[in-house]
Amino acid sequence: MKRYSVFAIAREAMRQHAGWPRAWASPTPKAKYDVVIVGAGGHGLATAYYLGKNFGITNVAVIEKGWLGGGNTGRNTTIIRSNYLQDPSAAIYEKSRSLYETMSQDLNYNVMFSPRGVIMLAQTHHEVRGYQRTAHANALQGVKTEFISPARVKQLVPIMNIDGPRYPVLGGLWQARGGTARHDAVAWGYARACSDMGMDIIQQCEVTNVLTDGGKVTGVETSKGKILCDKLGGVVAGHSSALAEMAGFQLPMESVALQALVSEPIKPCMDVVVMANTVHGYMSQSDKGEMVIGGGTDGYNNYTQRGSFHHIEETVRALIETFPMISRLKMLRQWGGIVDVTGDRSPILTKTPVEGMFMNCGWGTGGFKAIPGSGWAMAELMANGHSPLTEEFSMNRFRAGKFIDESVAAGVAH
């Protein structure tokens, strides 16, 4: 792999940029791999990367039905934070956030991690108590957050109207090292590093069946033929139920549409991420100047990557009260992704009833922030059969009643 550096840019500038190699190869699939990962989103690619980096397993294929990063990884609003309530969540999300800090250097790929800070607004007394509790929990978990006053919120976000008539700002949960990153770059960076380790990333190849023999996985049937493997990792987000069905089991999961939108670009006006969970809206400003806005999910199962327009209306209506200046902005574009929501709103990283098959799913509306930590943990689970980070996220927790209830901490989609 040719390393990217300021010298490489200078060198290429002198020769019309003719010397850049392809970032990753597009090989034809081999007959058999040690590990096959289904889904080349961030989580699938990160899983493959850490299998190679941490465990030396490089005879790996990542199989993607569309193009890499074309699922939710390329459709999200890129908020990164780790201020969750429950200990298992704090552990995996904070591992993830800390890996983001050094990801660009680690991958030699600029993922534009921007730890600009994330505020979650408290706009009801209930939320004030909830976030104070989260701040205390975070202190015990070693996650740096603090509960801040309305005056501090106003200081951080001057464009905010903190004494709105219906939902005044009563404070906020502030994580100074939360922020955003470039979503496509995360997928591309991992893909380039995986390809460099000799892994095969096979795009435009749909997995249509899971092959088993005596309860053990032996491979997959794909649109490019049969591909055998010793271990299989299903990392397909909104399509997890479909993949599980191919393998003969069911997941506690439903797939729904989540939408986002961006405004026309404007001059820099807000340099932190703001989430307003009571009114179901959140906003940040991209480097291009667009206001990036997201809201709630649709209420019904959907695989179309299109959501209902009234959700966009509700989100924008809610945000206008808190950010009056955006009322005159034009919407530039809007899109949707299919997110995989579990019964307790927490992810599933698990062994399955099929020996040798693992699932990493259920990140729902908030798994971009989790990509490196999830890949790290999933690689450990697949290589060793267990990982301290995934223990509590097993699919059996629903039968045991051991939920990881984050629906309060993550009441809005992000």
Next chain:
Amino acid sequence: MLTLECPYCSIQADETELHAGGEAHLKRETVGSLDNDFEDYLFMRENPKGVHFERWRHVAGCGKWFHAARCTMTLEVFGTYSAQTLAPPKDLREKISTKRPGWTWRAFS
């Protein structure tokens, strides 16, 4: 916008008038049920890419619950029917069969 006909009011109701209530025809478990059955009832969900049966409520109308049959891949609505039944009516199942030959959903087809 999704539009469903309320089988009680017989009007075409917009999605904003309705509330989605999740998977249809769940069998309620109660005291004495096994853990596995509780898990199925409370958490395991049909999540097909295709024909799906759901409960909906006409919240901003008559307030009643009803059932709907939809395709989650195209958002096509096959029909709606009363809440007072344990299975989709036969004529609706036949209608779906002409549009999606070979469909299955739990024990129904």
